[in-house]
Amino acid sequence: MSRFVQGADRRQPTLLPECLDDYVAEDCPVRVVDVFVDELDLKSLGFEGMTPAATGRPAYHPAMLLKLYVYGYLNKVQSSRRLEREAQRNVELMWLTGRLAPDHKTIADFRRENGPAIQAACARFVVLCRQLGLFGAALVAIDGSKFKAVNTRDRNFTAYKVKRRIEQVAEHIAGYLQDLDAADRQESEAAEARSGRLVEKIDRLRAQMAMLKAMEAEVEASPDSQVSLTDPDSRAMATSGRGSGIVGYNVQSAVEGEHHLIVAHDVVMTGSDREQLASMAAKAKDAMGVEALDVLADRGYFSGEEILACETMGVTPYVPKPQTSGAKAVGRFGKQDFVYQPDQDAYRCPAGALLRRHMTTVEKGMTLHRYWDRASCTGCQLKPQCTPSIERRVTRWEHEAVIDALQTRMDLAPRAMRVRRRLVEHPFGTIKAWMGHTHFLMKHLPNVKTEIGLHILAYNMKRVMAVLGTKPLMEAMRA
Numbered sequence: 001m002s003r004f005v006q007g008a009d010r011r012q013p014t015l016l017p018e019c020l021d022d023y024v025a026e027d028c029p030v031r032v033v034d035v036f037v038d039e040l041d042l043k044s045l046g047f048e049g050m051t052p053a054a055t056g057r058p059a060y061h062p063a064m065l066l067k068l069y070v071y072g073y074l075n076k077v078q079s080s081r082r083l084e085r086e087a088q089r090n091v092e093l094m095w096l097t098g099r100l101a102p103d104h105k106t107i108a109d110f111r112r113e114n115g116p117a118i119q120a121a122c123a124r125f126v127v128l129c130r131q132l133g134l135f136g137a138a139l140v141a142i143d144g145s146k147f148k149a150v151n152t153r154d155r156n157f158t159a160y161k162v163k164r165r166i167e168q169v170a171e172h173i174a175g176y177l178q179d180l181d182a183a184d185r186q187e188s189e190a191a192e193a194r195s196g197r198l199v200e201k202i203d204r205l206r207a208q209m210a211m212l213k214a215m216e217a218e219v220e221a222s223p224d225s226q227v228s229l230t231d232p233d234s235r236a237m238a239t240s241g242r243g244s245g246i247v248g249y250n251v252q253s254a255v256e257g258e259h260h261l262i263v264a265h266d267v268v269m270t271g272s273d274r275e276q277l278a279s280m281a282a283k284a285k286d287a288m289g290v291e292a293l294d295v296l297a298d299r300g301y302f303s304g305e306e307i308l309a310c311e312t313m314g315v316t317p318y319v320p321k322p323q324t325s326g327a328k329a330v331g332r333f334g335k336q337d338f339v340y341q342p343d344q345d346a347y348r349c350p351a352g353a354l355l356r357r358h359m360t361t362v363e364k365g366m367t368l369h370r371y372w373d374r375a376s377c378t379g380c381q382l383k384p385q386c387t388p389s390i391e392r393r394v395t396r397w398e399h400e401a402v403i404d405a406l407q408t409r410m411d412l413a414p415r416a417m418r419v420r421r422r423l424v425e426h427p428f429g430t431i432k433a434w435m436g437h438t439h440f441l442m443k444h445l446p447n448v449k450t451e452i453g454l455h456i457l458a459y460n461m462k463r464v465m466a467v468l469g470t471k472p473l474m475e476a477m478r479a
Contacts, residue, residue, distance in 0.1 A: 046117040073458040080108035115450040122457040136258030141423035148439035149234035149248040231443040237271030254284035278309035296420035367398040
């Protein structure tokens with residue numbers, strides 16, 4: 001092996017062995033984890049075990065276990081069993097924990113029992129980013145993404161699924177009963193053996209039918225007509241793929257526009273984003289500490305009530321309005337072709353006629369005004385392109401001016417949705433790549449929130465280290 005770089009002899013003893021600190025570079029990310037946790041006031045954050053018991057076996061300090069988890073999520077090691085192995089062989093973890101190697105149950109119990117405190121510790125890094133002035137323009141992009149839970153689709157039941165499975169089981173039982181009658185008419189050992197197997201199958205299917213009947217009643221009693229057996233809090237949610245879906249959670253995030261840091265996040269059990277805009281905007285506004293904020297979101301967040309709530313709290317939303325009317329699809333005029341005249345409180349139709357307000361109603365808590373003019377519609381030449389009814393009626397929400405202002409903003413910012421996509425979709429892809437195919441490892445909504453909090457802390461920490469560098473970041477933490 002001459003002419004090659006030679007390694008050290010494994011059996012060579014040393015008089016003065018190297019210390020662990022020699023193996024960890026001065027700009028190693030593990031030092032950032034060490035400084036970050038040391039600068040936290042763990043007692044005020046709510047961590048258990050900060051005051052050791054006077055008797056019994058000494059416990060591990062919560063700071064050491066928190067460092068273990070932050071390092072693990074920073075390096076794609078989320079499992080408690082994998083963290084146990086890494087603590088025994090990873091030099092950086094030996095340096096970080098002082099050669100302590102807790103067992104996997106101790107590691108797992110710490111995460112489960114200190115969920116709110118861990119989430120508060122993760123939120124402290126966002127506060128640090130704000131103090132460092134990393135949030136530039138008062139702009140965030142909001143989006144939601146579906147993350148898999150520890151629950152397969154076969155262990156999730158909805159009213160439609162239960163009905164479909166009951167029909168399938170009934171068909172199989174009927175088919176096996178016909179096969180059993182045919183086998184009984186034959187007199188041979190093979191026919192007797194086949195009859196025994198068919199009887200076993202029928203008994204199993206009848207037991208499955210009884211289970212499905214009981215599950216049908218449980219689904220009907222559920223508030224959202226859905227039951228998950230492995231993770232009770234997870235829900236079946238549709239995804240972008242046609243005919244596909246997962247059982248999981250809807251993770252919401254708000255990403256600021258300067259350094260693409262996640263300033264706010266949440267986990268919800270509903271697959272729709274329509275009711276999340278105002279709450280996420282409020283969290284982002286508080287996290288960034290600004291008086292006014294511009295928010296970008298896709299059309300899945302469009303809701304009149306949510307947009308109005310944003311306006312009242314000093315948030316300016318940019319959300320494209322979905323086209324839900326079928327008139328355009330069949331070649332007729334849509335509502336956007338009718339121009340509202342605020343001075344006359346009327347709509348001007350494409351033919352130039354004025355549709356005046358005739359009635360007001362309340363639907364789903366929203367006050368709606370109806371506009372029409374039967375006389376103008378009767379002899380209108382454009383009526384075939386407008387409506388098949390006697391007259392065309394236009395509905396206007398009492399706060400429709402907020403929607404009109406939103407549409408004007410969208411027309412003046414044609415690249416807003418491209419900016420939104422560039423900001424908010426990359427963090428989700430990065431985090432899912434780190435999590436792997438299984439996504440969440442824990443069950444129940446509180447534990448899932450703890451998991452995603454650690455993932456977002458790791459993402460933000462890597463971003464800030466890339467922007468500032470590890471040494472300036474540690475100096476800022478100590479300041």
